[in-house]
Amino acid sequence: MLPHQIKVVQALVSSITQGGRGMVGTPFPNQPEKPIKLYEFEGSPFCRRVREVLTLLNLDYEVYPCPKGGTKYRPIVKQLGSKMRFPFLVDENTGDQMYESQEIIHHLFKHYGKNGKTPSKYTHYPKIPTVALAGTIVNGARGVWVDKQIINRPAPEKLLELWGFEASPFTRVVRAVLSELELPFIFHNVAKERWQDYGPAKLRLKPGKYEPLPGGKREQVLKVMGDNIQVPYLVDPNTGVKMFESKEIVNYLQHQYGA
Template sequence: MLKHQMKVAQSLLSSLAEGGRGASGTPYPIQPEKKLRLYEFEGSPFCRRVREVLTVLNLDYDVYPCPKGGQRYRQEMKKLGGKKQFPFLVDENTGDQLYESQDIIHHLFKHYGHSGKTPRKYARYPKIPVAAFAGTLVNGARGVWVNQAVLQREAPKQLLELWGFEASPYTRIVRAELSELELPYTFHNVAKERWQDQGLAVLRLKPGKYIPLAGGKREQILKIMGNNVQVPYLADPNTGVKLFESADIVQYLKQQYGA
């Protein structure tokens, strides 16, 4: 438990290093008809930029983890795009395949933002992602390298499903584990939609029973989670397992898909 709490502390510092980007998003996303596919790995600062914007737009997408040393999806994305560079976005709705993080960000706002324009805050990221890189370091570089013990194992037949948002320190711990195990999954963004959503599920700024924004995405997600919106939340259609707590999820992933 102490080791896990250390992970939480490091993950929280990683979120703070990036100024908390990737926590809030629109309650009324323009979800693409066909799922976006993102080839990336958790520890990449350039991939993090894209994940932040996906949270801002509150979009769901499929993740194919490509940690360093990984074999499952690095070759697959090279066949698609011609080179091993991350992040790599495949959008079957528009027919686009994009590499550069800034190009991907412009693409996302153009097609799935309500104004069609990239906000200034996200239009000019620095060429050297110092803050995001610092976030990777303070997080112990988790999610950067593949777990060598799983290289010979086949991927599960169905994608796992994970609910969370980019800046959630608990969600980051789970994403790092999924990255190291090369486990593909659908990421359901559960961005904070207003000030009443701020805080932990059991300790929000607004006291009393949690009531999501009417018609918002969180209102729909509440039907899946039950009494409250809490992340991370993992559902594995391969086994029927459904879990909330990050420590429990990590333990399950290691036992089910690890060495």
């Protein structure tokens, strides 16, 4: 098994392949009343496109992991949409259910963007996602296949909660484990809102005490985390656990819900 830090480096290179997409987002998101539900799996390049836009719009959403070989949520997608294809979005606010990453992206910008229009850089994706696929390979294809040792294990009673953003390599490592363990969770996007937010929690470009943008989403997130913002941050309402640090989170998830 690879050391944790090597996995983080692989995840970082995977994020770099996308040119920084999935890092920055609006500080004033148009968060829907009912949570958007996304059926997907971490290693899919098509799902990655959608997650990048969700970070750009800084939306929170529910994730139902559907790794290859999974048995918990893949049948639900087949039942709802008649096809076993991912990503699959369910938006109870508009009554829409849809496959196809590009269609989902248009939907997200239409209903939750600033002007209802999809920016040009998000309107034309290549049919073969070469760059994103390369990122999946670099990342060791983590989050693609289910951990077969947990196939018949029921999902937790309550959804776990994870704070992060798409391009965060530390968050990516945690999401891969959540996918492999088929653990459903609420993903709280904590996108970078301005240049002062850039850099790890202890090495931001703007030194000194961290001050979020007044009125922005990060100001609300700070109330959850305390005196600083650091991702990933996991809350498990099933056990009462609240924790930072990707390595500790991965160890917890594997011990609590793994083999």
